[in-house]
Amino acid sequence: MQTILTGIRSNSVLTLGNYLGAMLPMVRLANKHSKDYNINIFVPDLHSIISDVDGDLRENIIRTIKYYLAAGLEINENVHIYRQSYVPAHSELCWILNCVATMGETSRMIQYKEKSKGQESCNVGIFDYPILMAADILLYDATYVPIGEDQFQHIELTRNLAMRFNNRFGEIFTVPAKTADQIKFMGVNEGIRIRDLLNPEKKMSKSTKAENSKIMLDDEPAKAAKKIMSATTDSLAKVKFDMFNQPGISNLLQIKSLISGTPLQDVISEWVGETRYGTLKQAVADGVAQTLTEFQAKMAEISDEQVYELLEKGEKYANEVANAKLLEVQKAFHLR
Numbered sequence: 544m545q546t547i548l549t550g551i552r553s554n555s556v557l558t559l560g561n562y563l564g565a566m567l568p569m570v571r572l573a574n575k576h577s578k579d580y581n582i583n584i585f586v587p588d589l590h591s592i593i594s595d596v597d598g599d600l601r602e603n604i605i606r607t608i609k610y611y612l613a614a615g616l617e618i619n620e621n622v623h624i625y626r627q628s629y630v631p632a633h634s635e636l637c638w639i640l641n642c643v644a645t646m647g648e649t650s651r652m653i654q655y656k657e658k659s660k661g662q663e664s665c666n667v668g669i670f671d672y673p674i675l676m677a678a679d680i681l682l683y684d685a686t687y688v689p690i691g692e693d694q695f696q697h698i699e700l701t702r703n704l705a706m707r708f709n710n711r712f713g714e715i716f717t718v719p720a721k722t723a724d725q726i727k728f729m730g731v732n733e734g735i736r737i738r739d740l741l742n743p744e745k746k747m748s749k750s751t752k753a754e755n756s757k758i759m760l761d762d763e764p765a766k767a768a769k770k771i772m773s774a775t776t777d778s779l780a781k782v783k784f785d786m787f788n789q790p791g792i793s794n795l796l797q798i799k800s801l802i803s804g805t806p807l808q809d810v811i812s813e814w815v816g817e818t819r820y821g822t823l824k825q826a827v828a829d830g831v832a833q834t835l836t837e838f839q840a841k842m843a844e845i846s847d848e849q850v851y852e853l854l855e856k857g858e859k860y861a862n863e864v865a866n867a868k869l870l871e872v873q874k875a876f877h878l879r
């Protein structure tokens with residue numbers, strides 16, 4: 544059985560953008576395939592500590608797992624939920640892969656260049672995390688790794704490391720699918736970019752300082768509705784889906800479509816030509832408030848115990864699979 548693997552960093556509360564653009568599509572994908580694939584959902588807590596964490600990391604981790612469940616993730620025996628740091632093989636394989644990867648290819652990672660800003664004070668984890676990510680994937684022979692486009696380069700790096708390793712030692716790792724095939728497999732995940740409410744030419748990001756730019760999943764629904772009402776639009780006074788010239792309005796249509804589960808085309812047909820932006824804003828604000836109310840109610844129903852039970856099972860599974868793969872790798876290097 545092939546494996547689909549995904550993780551989302553738990554450094555803070557997630558935004559509506561993270562939810563609609565990453566979590567919901569992932570949950571749909573998992574539910575669609577969990578009869579025929581292993582679905583590995585892990586919390587990359589070792590990746591979290593390469594940058595600041597808001598609040599308590601352990602609490603954030605539990606909350607992130609609850610997000611998946613509240614988003615509708617269906618649990619069966621093929622769905623495995625685990626924390627990266629509870630499976631020590633990740634760190635071990637990362638070290639071994641460090642000795643396979645080159646400075647040249649790792650230095651070329653755009654994420655590293657962006658995050659380090661060329662400063663020598665940048666921590667080594669920021670440089671090395673793509674190698675840890677390769678270990679996260681290769682330990683489980685994962686074929687599909689649904690992630691955003693900012694991570695595609697890391698998939699290519701993972702593929703190169705796996706192929707180099709296999710050339711030297713034999714077929715030990717499954718080479719993950721090419722990014723083009725990853726995109727095809729993800730289908731719905733393509734191109735969803737919720738925009739910043741105040742500066743709609745940018746995407747909504749949890750690290751943006753301005754509160755009114757973003758909707759957090761734990762926002763009070765009425766407060767979230769107000770943020771939508773005060774979202775930046777334009778002075779054209781005519782609703783049209785045009786991300787280039789009318790990004791604010793287009794963003795509202797996009798959000799409306801995703802929260803109501805209505806195809807974007809249908810939402811556009813319904814609203815195109817409307818001259819009162821306030822009417823559209825109100826409809827989106829109501830929808831967002833309702834979505835948050837329902838989501839938060841589901842979150843409240845999920846107990847910590849439920850999460851720990853899933854983790855116990857998932858971590859037992861993950862350690863078995865990962866340790867078996869690690870042993871093969873150790874043997875290849877005559878460490879065992």
Ligand code: ATP
Nearest residue numbers: 560561564565691735736737746747748749750751
């Ligand atoms: P940060 O500001 O810390 O970079 P972020 O909000 O950009 O936070 P990430 O942790 O970088 O979130 O990404 C988590 C996941 O959410 C990724 O899969 C990413 O593609 C997706 N994502 C992030 N922002 C958006 C958005 N505005 N719309 C849709 N998907 C998004």
Ligand code: MG
Nearest residue numbers: 693748749750
């Ligand atoms: Mg980001």
